[in-house]
Amino acid sequence: MKNILDKIISFIKENKKMTAILLLFLVIGGIVSGLCLDYWARTGRTPFSKPGKVCVVIDPGHGGNDVGAVNGNRYEKDDNLRLALKVKECLEEKGIDVVLTRTVDIFLSLEARCEFANSRSADLFVSLHRNSASSAVGGAEIWVGSDNSYRARSLAKTILKGLDDAGISDNRGVKTGYITDRNKDYYVNSHTDMTSCLVELGFITSETDNKLFDENLDAYAQAIADAIEEHI
Ligand SMILES: [Zn+2]
Secondary structure (H helix, E strand, O other): OHHHHHHHHHHHHHHHHHHHHEEEEEEHHHHHHHHHHHHHHHHHOOOOOOOOOEEEEEEEEEEEOOOOOOEEEEEHHHHHHHHHHHHHHHHHHOOEEEEEEOOOOOOOOOHHHHHHHHHHHEEEEEEEEEEEEOOOOEEEEEEEOOOOOHHHHHHHHHHHHHHHHHHOOOEEEEEEEEEEEEEOHHHHHHHHOEEEEEEEEEEEHHHHHHHHHHHHHHHHHHHHHHHHOOOO
């Protein structure tokens, strides 16, 4: 071992220029590899592979008879659709191919929502919801599947950071599993073939969150679209 070290030291002493060039290549190689790995983890592609046709599915939760969470005559299904339509606008402005599981107030089963995305071989699936609890509880959270893919977590984190910047009453974090059972997943996270997450954008039962939702709707939609753009 000592012998090898001595040889290396004497090589460095004799070839200072060569050593500097080698070190420079190592540093540049490390940086480039790091950037490539980060790009691959976020997008599922290498920087050298041509992007195929990317399709994003936005899923406004609930609809029809299934009104979702309620506060007086305010229904979660309507807020989800309002937001989804705005996100669609923002994505289309970026030239991103986007489809909504529903564009009107109709009932859709969870199976139908997943089948919709799977049959299109969509690249990303983002389900939009609003939460419900006592009136004192507020804030946004995002759920990812327990397979805990780096890309889903990264997408969820970026969306939540954007929502936080736009203005939410509390950042409740990115969560894994299902609200009442961490060993289960939200159906749309476990039955979609692509990277997915479920956004709970504030509590419909909180007047503060509802005011923020109405005032920041455009900024929320933009934040979600920006995060999606970073991950395709
Ligand atoms: Zn919901």
